[in-house]
Amino acid sequence: LEFRQDFPGTDVVVLEQNYRSTQNILDAANAVIGNNFDTSMSKRLFSDRGPGERITGFTGVTQHDEAQFVADEIDNLHTGGMAYRDMAVFYRTNAQTRALEDVLMRSGVPYRLIGGTKFYERMEIKDVLAYLAAVANPDDGLAHRRILNTPKRGIGDVTESAIQRFADDNQISFREAMRQIESVGVAARATATVREFVNALDRISGTVATAKVVDVLIALLEATGYLILLKESRDPQENARAENVEELVGLTREFQVKSPEGTLIDFLTEVALSSAADDLDDESGTVSLMTLHTAKGLEFDAVFITGIEEEILPHRISVAEAGGIQEERRLFYVGITRAKKKLHLSLATSRATFGDIASCMPSRFLAEIPDSLVDWRESGRRSLSPSFEKRSWDAPSKPRTEWTGAITREVRDNSGLELVIGDRIRHDDFGEGQVVAVTGDGAKRIAEVQFDEVGKKKLLIKIAPIAKV
Structure with a gap:
């Protein structure tokens, strides 16, 4: 922007013709960028592609x-x-x-994500879902091992291996071995940390049967400091991970509004169906x-x-x-x-x-x-x-x-549902309609449905909230 000051007398050739977009698009772009202060070398794009x-x-x-x-x-x-x-x-x-x-x-x-990872495959989402799985199912050893030192709390690989070995030798779960950490034979500092961590997990597990899913998740985030550590980091990537975790919290809120009686297991099942889709x-x-x-x-x-x-x-x-x-x-x-x-x-x-x-x-x-x-x-x-x-x-x-496409968020397991042209179905959001085409195979079967009120839509049969009428 200071080129002309640094090189006085320079001829400036402004390249304003755009060969990509139509004029309506360029008019919108011109109107927006015209509000910036750095307009000393501004240009107004034009196109010969028509409006x-x-x-x-x-x-x-x-x-x-x-x-x-x-x-x-x-x-x-x-x-x-x-x-x-x-x-x-x-x-x-x-x-x-x-x-x-x-x-x-x-x-x-x-679809495909460019320069990114699918939501349910992101590290922080897997971490938080592992926490939920651990409090929902104390016997889920993989979930417990994933969260044992996440975020870092000074529990190393040696301690993790010792807990797993104690669990195997005594034919008990990884969680139960954590409860008996004093008998595992690890360093005093690690013993105290594991004791504090497993007590927190047990306390929150005790609320799962009656608490809302969103409240369980918030309790886990507060007890572990997982979210606050991401938000307070000076690394922009960590801040972005915090936004993803907050989006997952929002997802639990949506789930509870849609399914007031829904349990944590129901929520985890719904997430599994969504994330496992091919x-x-x-x-x-x-x-x-x-x-x-x-x-x-x-x-x-x-x-x-x-x-x-x-x-x-x-x-x-x-x-x-x-x-x-x-x-x-x-x-x-x-x-x-x-x-x-x-x-x-x-x-x-x-x-x-x-x-x-x-x-x-x-x-x-x-x-x-x-x-x-x-x-x-x-x-x-x-x-x-x-x-x-x-x-x-x-x-x-x-x-x-x-x-007319307003929807709520609902998925279900339709693995055994077979649809053919002419079938009448009811969709939780779109109402009743008739199947006019079915394409794809197995988990990738897609039904094209002419709904009575909202018109034609395509649905992935495996997880769509539909039932035959």
Whole structure:
């Protein structure tokens, strides 16, 4: 930006013609980046590809509403001839992928994460699920061994091996061997640490039968300090892991709202069904899921930018930093300009966060895009539209397109369910419908169902919340 000051008299050639995107997309990008302060060498992109389609905007009640909108739009684009490989979904933080992965998988959309790991395969999620498994089942030796020194509490491999050997010799569980740590014969410091740890596990296990799943998880995180250590770290990667753990806490909250009588075992079973689902494949490739940072330098026919809310985009940490808002705006600009033909912008009015359901405000960046460029749609479950001036939610002043895909989060084990064309089914969220096509084999079977009220949708039979009528 200081090039002209350092080299006075230099001729500056501004490259403003864009050969990738349509003009509506570029107009949105120009409007957004024009609000940054560093405009001494600004440029206004233009294209000879014509105005193109208007941008599609969507406001959902929850992140699952938003994710179902993404899945439905992807299916519509694919039905219209666009290959999965030509579509991408962007998000600001990796923690946002959980709802997207759940819904894309259930909707039979093949996807892959670029530059990241699937939610349930992330180290911190496996750690926390191992804690839950340990308090749910004291005989789960693998879970206990995983969490014994996680986070680090001074229990080394020698102590772990000694406990396992004592358990094997006495034909007792690893947990019971921990309870008898004074007889194992390890160092006094390790003995005291194991004693304190197993007492905490036993105390929390005693609450499992009556406590809510979210309360069990919060008790574990508080007793072990797992989350606070991640949040207080100066390593940004550790902070990102903390966001993933908070997303898992939010998942337990969603589970309890959906299943008030649901137990910890029920929750772990549901997670196991979701995380064990096989990757889907299609001859037209897979939809790419990635962070906005990863998206730099790439291009796709259709792009979905999700979670455009205050504290997500712009991110709450960046808001407090000097120049942070400008950098977040540039990141949004990058995401917009990755789209060649079709751009989707989406947000939710509420998200499950640490221990609660939090209201979300639309991002200030959305107010910078002219209304004439965006066709807004809304969840059919609630009549809301973003009021950008106040960054709040108001009843729409004029009719908006209503979207009929609002969902709750539900999976089940349908391994033995056989469906054929013509079968009538009932879906927990979409109501009754008729099967019009069945494709794939085994765990990858996908049913295409014409629902009476919400239209046609694809479902992964293995885990969809459906039953024959």
